[in-house]
Amino acid sequence: MSQQPVIAVSTVIFALRPDEQGVRRLALPLVRRIRDPFNGQWALPGGPLEATETLVDSAASTLRATTGLAPAYLEQLYAFGNLDRSAESTERVVSIVYWALVGAAEAERAIESRNVQWFFADDLPQLAFDHNLIVEYALWRLRNKVGYSRVAHGFLSEQFTLAELREVYEAILGKQLDPGNFRRAVEASGAVVATGERVAGTKHRPPMLYRYNSDFDLTDQGPLAANQTKTGAKK
Amino acid sequence: MSQQPVIAVSTVIFALRPDEQGVRRLALPLVRRIRDPFNGQWALPGGPLEATETLVDSAASTLRATTGLAPAYLEQLYAFGNLDRSAESTERVVSIVYWALVGAAEAERAIESRNVQWFFADDLPQLAFDHNLIVEYALWRLRNKVGYSRVAHGFLSEQFTLAELREVYEAILGKQLDPGNFRRAVEASGAVVATGERVAGTKHRPPMLYRYNSDFDLTDQGPLAANQTKTGAKK
DNA sequence: TACACATAAAGTCATCGTGACTTTTAGCAC
DNA sequence: GTGCTAAAAGTCACGATGACTTTATGTGTA
Numbered sequence A, B: 001m002s003q004q005p006v007i008a009v010s011t012v013i014f015a016l017r018p019d020e021q022g023v024r025r026l027a028l029p030l031v032r033r034i035r036d037p038f039n040g041q042w043a044l045p046g047g048p049l050e051a052t053e054t055l056v057d058s059a060a061s062t063l064r065a066t067t068g069l070a071p072a073y074l075e076q077l078y079a080f081g082n083l084d085r086s087a088e089s090t091e092r093v094v095s096i097v098y099w100a101l102v103g104a105a106e107a108e109r110a111i112e113s114r115n116v117q118w119f120f121a122d123d124l125p126q127l128a129f130d131h132n133l134i135v136e137y138a139l140w141r142l143r144n145k146v147g148y149s150r151v152a153h154g155f156l157s158e159q160f161t162l163a164e165l166r167e168v169y170e171a172i173l174g175k176q177l178d179p180g181n182f183r184r185a186v187e188a189s190g191a192v193v194a195t196g197e198r199v200a201g202t203k204h205r206p207p208m209l210y211r212y213n214s215d216f217d218l219t220d221q222g223p224l225a226a227n228q229t230k231t232g233a234k235k
Numbered sequence C: 001t002a003c004a005c006a007t008a009a010a011g012t013c014a015t016c017g018t019g020a021c022t023t024t025t026a027g028c029a030c
Numbered sequence D: 001g002t003g004c005t006a007a008a009a010g011t012c013a014c015g016a017t018g019a020c021t022t023t024a025t026g027t028g029t030a
Helices: A055-067 A104-108 A131-145 A151-155 A162-173 A179-189 A224-228 B055-067 B104-108 B131-145 B151-155 B162-173 B179-189 B224-228
Strands: A006-018 A024-032 A046-048 A073-080 A093-101 A116-120 A192-198 A208-212 B006-018 B024-032 B046-048 B073-080 B093-101 B116-120 B192-198 B208-212
Touching: A006 A055, A006 A104, A006 A116, A006 A131, A024 A055, A024 A131, A024 A162, A046 A055, A055 A073, A055 A093, A073 A131, A073 A151, A073 B073, A093 A131, A093 A151, A093 B093, A131 A162, A151 A162, A162 A179, A162 A208, A179 A192, B006 B055, B006 B104, B006 B116, B006 B131, B024 B055, B024 B131, B024 B162, B046 B055, B055 B073, B055 B093, B073 B131, B073 B151, B093 B131, B093 B151, B131 B162, B151 B162, B162 B179, B162 B208, B179 B192
Parallel strands: A006 A093, B006 B093
Antiparallel strands: A006 A024, A006 A046, A024 A116, A073 A093, A192 A208, B006 B024, B006 B046, B024 B116, B073 B093, B192 B208
């Protein structure tokens, strides 16, 4: 292995999916490798960087190709370039990894096949390469970020109730949140505005529908914000 | 430009340097380009990724080669891979950028020449490529990180007074901090321990010397922490 | 038609962290 | 000994937060 290192782009794709009990949990699609190294093992979707594609475009296009999904959120995670990450393979690969969120409606449309399957984030098999570490790091980033940005929106549709928003937070953080305090915090932040509409047909007091406040901007990525928004990748 | 993209590793190196008034301000070394594109313009130190080097090793070695410095802190910043970043050059370059801190003692040893010079971070010239954006982003990361990690230590020697620590925070954040409140916050965090020694020879009450508490760990980089510490790069 | 049920939504209360500010302490210089 | 300066300790008001209680408002059922 002494040729020029080659660049690959992979993506950790998160969605909320109901488990057997109907509880929505964090899940991600993986693809089965069909050649060495790690033939037969599960791995993150990805592929080589094409010469005329930007990094984020590459992430978006392999995402679409493998899972048929369009992400609601897409952000660079990290570049992995250790020498030992591909075991005894001849080729040296530097992976630039993105992480993405797809909404519930979108995730249902996802392709699933013998070689593409969804796994719950807290119950993964042994993955190819250093992909277990990568997923762990992506989870850590997601959990950190949910506190000070609007990533939760990536899992919701345009309008949502505060209970739905809270459910997303609970799934990401893996713990229960007090409904009253959650409401107070979200309303005080100004990140969300009431639409005036309510959900009918519930067997209790009808909840108000909210949407994200678009003027409200919390600088998520600092000076990179402008640079980032090139493709369909919303911020 | 349709050949395989090539990988370069560059580094934003921060140090505190006194200005004409003797005030310590954030500064970084830049190298002058001696060929096209951007011939003659200032740029971040860096170079192509060697086939047998990890990313962080590459950052550390070009750092040593261009400035003669060993960093007290070294962390990956971001991978830049837009198509337009090299203007009309024939070669497509994906830059994996690191950021580093060097201590005051170390920074004094820095090589400076016609083609390597230090600039204050808030007073940079027009740089080659997208390097102005990169420095802006590195500054943003540094300022964010100083709040919840120990990066400030990178600018100090083993023992320091709380006034010195505060001076580092003030230089990074670009604003004055209340000495009493700063002391209270730092002591409460447990990140720092008193050595018992005091500084003599001041024209006022002698300050206590502190050092960083090594058992105390605030997970700076989450699951990447172990992965990161390979080279001389201390955390 | 009235009552039970479930969750939305609003309100209460004690505690903790933080910013602004004051007071006391300890060395040095004259 | 007196005065200077910054270290170090202390004070106070305010706002955010966690735990909890109360009220509101729809649907389903007797």
